[in-house]
Amino acid sequence: xxxxxxxxxxxxxxxxxxxxxxxxxxxxxxxxxxxxxxxxxxxxxxxxxxxxxxxxxxxxxxxxxxxxxxxxxxxxxxxxxxxxxxxxxxxxxxxxxxxxxxxxxxxxxxxxxxx
Amino acid sequence: xxxxxxxxxxxxxxxxxxxxxxxxxxxxxxxxxxxxxxxxxxxxxxxxxxxxxxxxxxxxxxxxxxxxxxxxxxxxxxxxxxxxxxxxxxxxxxxxxxxxxxxxxxxxxxxx
Numbered sequence: 001x002x003x004x005x006x007x008x009x010x011x012x013x014x015x016x017x018x019x020x021x022x023x024x025x026x027x028x029x030x031x032x033x034x035x036x037x038x039x040x041x042x043x044x045x046x047x048x049x050x051x052x053x054x055x056x057x058x059x060x061x062x063x064x065x066x067x068x069x070x071x072x073x074x075x076x077x078x079x080x081x082x083x084x085x086x087x088x089x090x091x092x093x094x095x096x097x098x099x100x101x102x103x104x105x106x107x108x109x110x111x112x113x114x115x
Numbered sequence: 116x117x118x119x120x121x122x123x124x125x126x127x128x129x130x131x132x133x134x135x136x137x138x139x140x141x142x143x144x145x146x147x148x149x150x151x152x153x154x155x156x157x158x159x160x161x162x163x164x165x166x167x168x169x170x171x172x173x174x175x176x177x178x179x180x181x182x183x184x185x186x187x188x189x190x191x192x193x194x195x196x197x198x199x200x201x202x203x204x205x206x207x208x209x210x211x212x213x214x215x216x217x218x219x220x221x222x223x224x225x226x227x
Contacts (some may be wrong), residue, residue, distance in 0.1 A: 033215070035217075042218050042220055043206065108163075
């Protein structure tokens with residue numbers, strides 16, 4: 001099993017550009033999450049999904065959109081429509097079989113630099 | 116709003132010694148879960164230990180144990196017989212419903 005994978009590992013964007021980060025898991029997990037990690041801030045939840053076709057806002061959702069398509073529930077996409085320097089961060093995807101006590105399995109992270 | 120506070124940005128411990136990392140949290144929920152995650156320089160987040168709030172017994176995983184004080188909303192991590200491989204950032208996290216809240220982390224250095 002590959003676990004949780006993230007694509008790309010590193011990306012540089014110019015202000016105003018758009019991009020999509022891909023998270024994929026092969027553990028048949030229902031729950032998937034997107035976090036951002038900034039220095040001195042810990043991890044903050046951006047959006048999450050509790051099953052295919054569902055998404056919900058986390059703590060810091062502004063400027064991001066997500067997609068969890070039916071028939072492709074193993075994928076969870078994070079989109080930036082118009083990147084801003086404030087979105088420079090390390091982005092982590094995680095998944096779990098259910099919420100609550102279930103262990104979250106994290107991807108290796110994507111480092112994004114917005115100039 | 117839920118908050119998780121780690122008041123020790125940095126800690127150090129001599130190899131083979133014991134160290135305790137502190138964490139406090141604030142929630143109005145009665146049903147929740149608590150976690151400690153380790154993040155080595157590779158940036159991979161690794162679950163160290165977890166605790167159900169309704170359980171009074173403190174969780175243990177080999178050299179790692181917690182001191183869970185529900186009334187005080189405190190959840191500290193004790194690492195016994197510290198090893199060089201324990202050097203990492205440690206994050207405390209609290210889960211309520213579908214939301215997870217992380218502390219700002221404690222950087223642990225292990226001195227040979």
